[in-house]
Amino acid sequence: MTYSGVMFSTLQDIPKSRLYEMLAEQSVFHSLDFSGIEFRKLDLSGKSFIACRFSRSLFTETKLDKCRFRMCFFDFARFTKCTLTCTDIQFSSFAGAHLNDSTFENSDLLHDNFNGLLSGNSSFNDSDLYNSRFVMATLKDTSFQNCNLKKTMFFQTSRDKVSFKSSNTREAIFGKGENPE
Amino acid sequence: MKVYFHYSIEGFSNGYLVGNEKTGEALIVDPGMMDRELLAHIENNRFKIDAVLITHNHESHIRGLQTLLRVYKPRVYAADAELKGIKTTILQGDGTFAASGFAVRYFATPGHSPDSLMYQIENVVFTGDAISAGRIGGTNNAYGKRNLLTHLRNKLLTQADDIILMPGHGPPSTVGAERLFNSELMQSGADETDQRRDMVNPFDHEALYWGQ
Numbered sequence: 468m469t470y471s472g473v474m475f476s477t478l479q480d481i482p483k484s485r486l487y488e489m490l491a492e493q494s495v496f497h498s499l500d501f502s503g504i505e506f507r508k509l510d511l512s513g514k515s516f517i518a519c520r521f522s523r524s525l526f527t528e529t530k531l532d533k534c535r536f537r538m539c540f541f542d543f544a545r546f547t548k549c550t551l552t553c554t555d556i557q558f559s560s561f562a563g564a565h566l567n568d569s570t571f572e573n574s575d576l577l578h579d580n581f582n583g584l585l586s587g588n589s590s591f592n593d594s595d596l597y598n599s600r601f602v603m604a605t606l607k608d609t610s611f612q613n614c615n616l617k618k619t620m621f622f623q624t625s626r627d628k629v630s631f632k633s634s635n636t637r638e639a640i641f642g643k644g645e646n647p648e
Numbered sequence: 649m650k651v652y653f654h655y656s657i658e659g660f661s662n663g664y665l666v667g668n669e670k671t672g673e674a675l676i677v678d679p680g681m682m683d684r685e686l687l688a689h690i691e692n693n694r695f696k697i698d699a700v701l702i703t704h705n706h707e708s709h710i711r712g713l714q715t716l717l718r719v720y721k722p723r724v725y726a727a728d729a730e731l732k733g734i735k736t737t738i739l740q741g742d743g744t745f746a747a748s749g750f751a752v753r754y755f756a757t758p759g760h761s762p763d764s765l766m767y768q769i770e771n772v773v774f775t776g777d778a779i780s781a782g783r784i785g786g787t788n789n790a791y792g793k794r795n796l797l798t799h800l801r802n803k804l805l806t807q808a809d810d811i812i813l814m815p816g817h818g819p820p821s822t823v824g825a826e827r828l829f830n831s832e833l834m835q836s837g838a839d840e841t842d843q844r845r846d847m848v849n850p851f852d853h854e855a856l857y858w859g860q
Contacts, residue, residue, distance in 0.1 A: 542825055562829060580781045
């Protein structure tokens with residue numbers, strides 16, 4: 468059994484002003500560099516992003532519901548009051564990202580890198596986090612209820628008011644003394 | 649360059665198909681499994697497979713090699729001279745060779761295994777089991793770990809933060825992320841970790857929930 472393939476291509480060099488126009492016009496995006504761009508009060512629901520970069524981008528009150536991301540990099544991006552429900556994000560990285568008052572609920576978050584994540588008042592409820600990693604993440608008031616945590620790695624993770632209710636924590640990988648059970 | 653991620657549930661390993669859109673050639677990194685799905689990616693793109701790059705001789709990374717060689721006739725590159733009875737083009741130390749129209753850099757990174765190699769094509773490094781997101785590869789003893797760390801620091805951490813890492817297991821990462829969130833690589837304590845977190849983001853921290 469194998470997993471679906473995805474694509475990464477060399478990033479296209481497109482002016483940022485044009486990127487905003489493209490976001491409004493198109494529904495599928497390949498190999499675009501959105502790094503450092505501010506997404507404020509946008510509704511990008513249902514769009515697909517393949518091999519795109521969002522490093523250090525700012526997402527504020529933005530809807531990313533039912534989106535599809537493959538091999539995308541959100542490193543050190545910041546999400547404030549955003550929704551990513553029913554979203555399909557695979558083989559992507561959120562390393563060092565900030566989540567504040569945001570939801571990743573009911574989503575497929577497979578093979579994703581959340582290392583160094585700073586998450587507050589956010590939710591991953593009802594999501595599949597198979598083979599994803601939260602190494603050195605700081606989680607506060609963050610909920611992982613009813614999640615698939617098979618092979619999900621929580622190493623050196625700081626947790627305060629984190630709920631794993633109804634999730635298969637026994638199949639997750641915790642560091643020594645870090646198991647919530 | 650196009651890179652296709654291919655996950656094998658047997659061994660939970662990542663393999664990669666790297667296509668050159670200009671030449672129509674492609675190479676495969678670690679064929680942990682050769683199946684219809686990977687075959688479809690190759691055939692649908694009409695790629696000519698001319699090279700296989702092996703990061704190390706562990707079953708989960710070479711299980712599909714024999715099947716692959718029944719279909720295609722690529723040259724197999726590895727540090728080990730023979731894989732499952734298949735003769736390889738031996739790579740020793742560090743260097744560069746041409747495959748599929750790419751300049752492929754290779755770096756010896758022994759520690760997880762004596763024959764471990766990383767391969768770099770453009771801004772992507774295929775790390776095998778030398779390093780994965782937040783972790784370095786498992787080693788059998790302190791010497792192996794020191795050896796691996798030395799190679800990673802000299803050959804990976806010297807590169808730019810936005811270099812992408814495609815590991816043999818787990819999700820992708822970048823050099824910048826590993827520099828900050830791989831404690832084994834940094835070999836530092838919690839205090840230094842907190843300092844690094846402060847350095848991570850140039851953003852205003854006041855709006856953050858935890859009120860630092």
